[in-house]
Amino acid sequence: MKVKKLGVLASLAVVAASFCGAANAAQVTWEDTIDFGAGREVTPWSPAVYTHDITTADAGGFKVGQDTVSSYYLTLDLYDDNDKATEIALFSDPGNLVAGVWSDLSGVEGVKGTILGRWLLEDTGHLTVAISSLLGDFYLGSSTLSVKGTSVPEPATLALFGAALLGFGLIRRKRLEA
Numbered sequence: 334m335k336v337k338k339l340g341v342l343a344s345l346a347v348v349a350a351s352f353c354g355a356a357n358a359a360q361v362t363w364e365d366t367i368d369f370g371a372g373r374e375v376t377p378w379s380p381a382v383y384t385h386d387i388t389t390a391d392a393g394g395f396k397v398g399q400d401t402v403s404s405y406y407l408t409l410d411l412y413d414d415n416d417k418a419t420e421i422a423l424f425s426d427p428g429n430l431v432a433g434v435w436s437d438l439s440g441v442e443g444v445k446g447t448i449l450g451r452w453l454l455e456d457t458g459h460l461t462v463a464i465s466s467l468l469g470d471f472y473l474g475s476s477t478l479s480v481k482g483t484s485v486p487e488p489a490t491l492a493l494f495g496a497a498l499l500g501f502g503l504i505r506r507k508r509l510e511a
C-alpha cells in the first residue's frame with residue numbers, strides 16, 4: 334500500500350513537472366546589435382558581409398538545440414555620405430538575395446526575415462547577411478537583429494522541480510502519519 338502511494342505521488346510529480354515545463358516554454362526575444370562605429374563604407378566594389386550572434390549573454394543567450402525561432406526582424410542604420418549622387422542599397426538575407434532595396438537612405442531601414450534564415454538561426458544561433466551597393470556609396474552605422482521564439486527550461490531544472498515536488502509530497506505524508 335505504501336509503495337503504491339509513493340508510486341502515485343511520483344507520477345503526480347512527473348505530470349506536474351511536465352505541465353510546468355509546458356507553461357515555462359515562454360515567448361522570448363533575443364537581440365543582437367552590431368555597432369560599426371564611425372560607419373562601414375559600402376561601395377559597388379565592397380559589400381558589407383557580417384554575422385549576428387544571438388547565443389551571447391548580451392543577446393539573451395539563445396540555446397541551440399533547445400530554443401526555437403518563430404520570426405526575426407533586422408533594423409539597419411544606413412545613411413548617405415551626402416555626395417548628392419544617387420544611392421541604391423541592396424540587403425541580402427539567406428534565401429533571399431533581394432530582401433530589401435532602398436534608394437532613399439534618410440529613414441530607418443528594416444527587413445522581415447526569411448524561412449531559411451529562421452532555420453539557420455534555430456540550427457546555429459547565427460545569421461550572416463550582406464549589404465551591397467547597386468549604385469553609389471553610403472555607410473552602414475549599425476545593425477540590430479531581433480529574434481522572437483520560445484525558450485524551454487533545462488531538463489535538469491525540470492528533474493529538480495519534479496524531485497522537489499516528490500519531496501514535498503513525502504514530507505506531507507510524514508506529517509499526516511505523525
Ligand SMILES: [Ca+2]
Pocket residue numbers: 409410411412438439440441442
Ligand atoms: Ca537610413
Ligand SMILES: [Ca+2]
Pocket residue numbers: 413414415416417418420469470471
Ligand atoms: Ca553617396
